[in-house]
Amino acid sequence: MKLASLKNGHPDGLLVVVSRDGRHAVAGTRIAPHLLDAVQRWDAVRRPLQDLSDALNAGRAAEAFAFDPTRCSAPLPRSPQWLDGSAFLNHGRLMEEAFNTPPIPHFDSVPVMYQGASDDFLGPHDDVPLPAEADGIDFEGEFGVVCGPAPMSASPAASLECVRLIVQLNDWSLRALGPHEMKTGFGFLQAKPSTAFAPVAVTPDELGQAWRDGRVHMRLHVQWNGERFGEPDGGEMNFSFGDLVAHAARTRRLTAGTIVGSGTVSNVSRGAGSACIAERRVIEKIDQGEIRTSFMRFGDRVRMQARFDDGSDGPFGAIEQQVVPAR
Amino acid sequence: MKLASLKNGHPDGLLVVVSRDGRHAVAGTRIAPHLLDAVQRWDAVRRPLQDLSDALNAGRAAEAFAFDPTRCSAPLPRSPQWLDGSAFLNHGRLMEEAFNTPPIPHFDSVPVMYQGASDDFLGPHDDVPLPAEADGIDFEGEFGVVCGPAPMSASPAASLECVRLIVQLNDWSLRALGPHEMKTGFGFLQAKPSTAFAPVAVTPDELGQAWRDGRVHMRLHVQWNGERFGEPDGGEMNFSFGDLVAHAARTRRLTAGTIVGSGTVSNVSRGAGSACIAERRVIEKIDQGEIRTSFMRFGDRVRMQARFDDGSDGPFGAIEQQVVPAR
Numbered sequence: 001m002k003l004a005s006l007k008n009g010h011p012d013g014l015l016v017v018v019s020r021d022g023r024h025a026v027a028g029t030r031i032a033p034h035l036l037d038a039v040q041r042w043d044a045v046r047r048p049l050q051d052l053s054d055a056l057n058a059g060r061a062a063e064a065f066a067f068d069p070t071r072c073s074a075p076l077p078r079s080p081q082w083l084d085g086s087a088f089l090n091h092g093r094l095m096e097e098a099f100n101t102p103p104i105p106h107f108d109s110v111p112v113m114y115q116g117a118s119d120d121f122l123g124p125h126d127d128v129p130l131p132a133e134a135d136g137i138d139f140e141g142e143f144g145v146v147c148g149p150a151p152m153s154a155s156p157a158a159s160l161e162c163v164r165l166i167v168q169l170n171d172w173s174l175r176a177l178g179p180h181e182m183k184t185g186f187g188f189l190q191a192k193p194s195t196a197f198a199p200v201a202v203t204p205d206e207l208g209q210a211w212r213d214g215r216v217h218m219r220l221h222v223q224w225n226g227e228r229f230g231e232p233d234g235g236e237m238n239f240s241f242g243d244l245v246a247h248a249a250r251t252r253r254l255t256a257g258t259i260v261g262s263g264t265v266s267n268v269s270r271g272a273g274s275a276c277i278a279e280r281r282v283i284e285k286i287d288q289g290e291i292r293t294s295f296m297r298f299g300d301r302v303r304m305q306a307r308f309d310d311g312s313d314g315p316f317g318a319i320e321q322q323v324v325p326a327r
Numbered sequence: 328m329k330l331a332s333l334k335n336g337h338p339d340g341l342l343v344v345v346s347r348d349g350r351h352a353v354a355g356t357r358i359a360p361h362l363l364d365a366v367q368r369w370d371a372v373r374r375p376l377q378d379l380s381d382a383l384n385a386g387r388a389a390e391a392f393a394f395d396p397t398r399c400s401a402p403l404p405r406s407p408q409w410l411d412g413s414a415f416l417n418h419g420r421l422m423e424e425a426f427n428t429p430p431i432p433h434f435d436s437v438p439v440m441y442q443g444a445s446d447d448f449l450g451p452h453d454d455v456p457l458p459a460e461a462d463g464i465d466f467e468g469e470f471g472v473v474c475g476p477a478p479m480s481a482s483p484a485a486s487l488e489c490v491r492l493i494v495q496l497n498d499w500s501l502r503a504l505g506p507h508e509m510k511t512g513f514g515f516l517q518a519k520p521s522t523a524f525a526p527v528a529v530t531p532d533e534l535g536q537a538w539r540d541g542r543v544h545m546r547l548h549v550q551w552n553g554e555r556f557g558e559p560d561g562g563e564m565n566f567s568f569g570d571l572v573a574h575a576a577r578t579r580r581l582t583a584g585t586i587v588g589s590g591t592v593s594n595v596s597r598g599a600g601s602a603c604i605a606e607r608r609v610i611e612k613i614d615q616g617e618i619r620t621s622f623m624r625f626g627d628r629v630r631m632q633a634r635f636d637d638g639s640d641g642p643f644g645a646i647e648q649q650v651v652p653a654r
Contacts, residue, residue: 078407080446083516104511114513115442119407119582131480131578152653153458174578184431186441187514189410193578251458251501251520255446326479 001053001203002315003028003165005035005073007123012036013073017053018200022317025067026056035201036076039164040256042148069317074121074197075167076146076257082118082195083248084142084171084261085111087239088232091266091279098282099179111239111247114187116171118259122196124319128172129326130193136175137296137323139224141275141304143216143234144169144261145241146201150254159249160214160242166207168198168220168306168316169261175278175295195261198304198316206315210308214240218314220265222275223303224296229280230273232265234306275304298325328380328530329642330355330492332362332400334450339363340400344380345527349644352394353383362528363403366491367583369475396644401448401524402494403473403584409445409522410575411469411498411588412438414566415559418593418606425609426506438566438574441514443498445586449523451646455499456653457520463502464623464650466551468602468631470543470561471496471588472568473528477581486576487541487569493534495525495547495633495643496588502605502622522588525631525643533642537635541567545641547592549602550630551623556607557600558634559592602631625652 004025005013012034016025031048032038038045055061086092089108096103104112122128130137146165154162171192178191204211210218217235221228239247244260265275270287274280281291296302301322306314331352332340339361343352358375359365365372382388413419416435423430431439449455457464473492481489498519505518531538537545544562548555566574571587592602597614601607608618623629628649633641 080405081444086513101512102510105507107511110507112511112513113516115444115516117408117442117579119585120580129479135578152456177578180432180437181514182512183429184434184439185428185509185512185514186413186439187508187512189440189442189575190577248516250517251462251504252444252517253447258446 001050002200002206003035003075004199004201005075005077006071007073010034011078013077017049017056018067019056022200022315023067024056024064026052026061026064028052036079036257039146039148042164042256069199070125072199073123075199075201076259077121079118079257079259080255081258082116083113083258084116084263085113085239085244085247086263087111087237087244088263088266089238090268091264094279094282097286098278099182101179101182108238111244113244113247116192116195120194122194122321124197124199124317126196126321127324128196128321129324131326133297135177138173138175138277139302140171140173140264141220141222142169142171142261142264143167144259145245147245147254147256147258147260149256150245150249152249152251152253154246154249156240156242156246159245160240162245163204163241165201166204166211166216167201167259168304168319170196170302170304170319170321171261172196173276196319196321198319200315200317202315214242218306218308220275221305221307225301228273230275232267232272232275234262234265236267237262296323298323328377329527329533330362330402331526331528332402332404333398334400337361338405340404344376344383345394346383349527349642350394351383351391353379353388353391355379363406363584366473366475369491369583396526397452399526400450402492402526402528403586404448406445406584406586407582408585409443410440410585411443411590412440412566412571412574413590414438414564414571415590415593416565417595418591421606421609424613425605426509428506428509435565438571440571440574443515443519443522447521449521449648451524451526451644453523453648454651455523455648456651458653460624462504465500465502465604466629467498467500467591468547468549469496469498469588469591470494471586472572474572474581474583474585474587476583477572477576479576479578479580481573481576483567483569483573486572487567489572490531490568492528493531493538493543494528494586495631495646497523497629497631497646497648498588499523500603523646523648525646527642527644529642541569545633545635547602548632548634552628555600557602559594559599559602561589561592563594564589623650625650
């Protein structure tokens with residue numbers, strides 16, 4: 001089942017069911033007004049939404065219309081929590097080198113995670129207003145999961161059962177601000193402006209065998225200003241989403257709609273390229289002795305699209321954004 | 328104007344206006360169903376709510392009833408963001424010693440702040456379910472502000488203008504988990520379970536001269552299991568709430584209902600006592616050579632109540648909570 005949210009002036013958007021081929025959609029508002037409501041009442045709405053999806057895919061949805069991802073907000077324009085891990089150890093270790101920060105203790109056995117703003121997400125085609133190029137504007141391509149309710153101290157296995165939807169996202173980052181915030185020990189705040197999401201959130205079954213071991217086994221194809229930047233494989237995640245959700249729930253219950261992210265997708269193989277500029281920069285420094293790539297300028301564009309192993313487009317749709325100066 | 332939320336089974340609670348003497352209340356639901364809605368439509372609802380408050384205080388509110396703080400949720404049971412500073416440098420410096428963490432760079436010129444969970448706040452009399460005493464259960468008495476919308480990069484002066492309401496809160500902390508999370512650089516997550524709030528949120532005018540320079544000049548009286556623990560003065564805050572809100576808004580716009588906290592109220596004078604156990608412990612170590620106080624046990628109770636300089640109770644009401652094992 002593929003679900004998206006159209007902008008309608010309401011902070012939670014308008015729920016639509018999207019066809020498997022991504023070409024058509026139908027309003028789900030007779031079942032739930034918006035996706036957050038659907039996630040909160042999942043047991044009651046899952047079957048009616050699936051029936052609507054089946055009808056749409058069979059060409060039997062009377063009120064179907066052409067699906068236009070440029071009219072979409074994030075699938076959840078706001079959510080109760082947004083917690084982002086750093087589950088690709090290759091990325092984390094390169095970042096330690098990039099930021100010249102001390103090694104994170106127990107990095108390969110205990111997930112690290114920060115809490116980000118969840119009240120003001122960006123849609124897949126929204127401009128990204130930021131105050132200054134000097135802040136070191138960077139993208140971070142990731143996968144994430146939307147959870148149902150999880151009790152405090154849920155196990156990794158039980159946490160994985162809580163996964164309702166899978167999403168693809170861009171965790172915008174300001175690299176000039178991150179190292180100081182890490183050194184405070186209080187974590188990222190100014191270094192993490194609004195996060196953006198690909199238009200379509202999907203139930204795990206839509207990924208078939210690409211969803212296994214609590215990981216998204218798909219390559220995230222990233223282009224910066226139209227040029228190939230990388231296509232690292234999400235399957236190389238060192239912690240599963242079950243591990244990450246359990247980490248989040250250790251001392252708090254999670255309310256339905258909580259989003260947990262993978263951290264920047266990153267592969268040990270240099271050939272896969274990167275899903276963020278900071279990683280490419282430190283690789284340049286290591287492999288070539290000097291940093292050659294700058295961070296983003298106003299007017300720059302980034303595109304992110306997950307693909308299956310056979311090269312076909314994934315179901316999330318594309319993130320296509322431009323960085324602009326904040327007014 | 329004093330506002331509170333009664334538990335009614337809805338995640339946002341039911342808005343009530345509380346009398347100046349704290350003895351009576353009247354439903355504000357004809358004006359706004361819940362406080363978050365009121366904060367989001369503040370310009371439209373402020374005057375009608377003030378009229379209702381005036382009528383209540385004059386004994387002219389027909390449907391007034393006895394105000395029972397034990398029926399209250401947090402004033403905002405959930406909010407778009409919860410951002411907590413550490414604006415009492417005395418506390419921060421003692422914590423560095425307690426946690427054996429390196430000095431925070433620019434600590435006296437740039438606020439530090441973490442983002443906490445804002446989807447599941449505790450009411451003033453709610454039990455505090457936690458997984459284990461071994462996590463080092465501690466309270467943290469603080470003041471905070473509820474903001475209206477703030478644009479990205481708002482100045483401290485403009486940020487202070489965004490303050491809609493002032494609150495008193497207990498930022499529950501798990502001290503055995505904090506140092507590791509600080510060392511990761513990603514900040515507090517498991518170390519910060521649900522935060523609790525005193526029942527009444529107030530407009531700044533309710534504090535009179537005790538609200539000045541963007542600070543709450545009131546002592547926060549803290550009792551642990553009925554014994555005096557401390558009464559540090561909120562006026563000693565090294566950054567103002569304007570500074571803190573501006574820090575939060577540097578690279579993100581704030582949506583209405585965002586809550587920004589002061590961090591643990593803490594005074595240089597040892598005579599004021601403390602508003603958290605970790606601070607008392609490190610003072611014991613410094614002044615007496617050894618730590619004598621343990622963290623909380625299940626069944627322990629904490630009480631927090633702000634008072635004016637003349638000794639009279641502040642308008643927020645009291646937080647009175649018991650720590651219990653999570654089921």
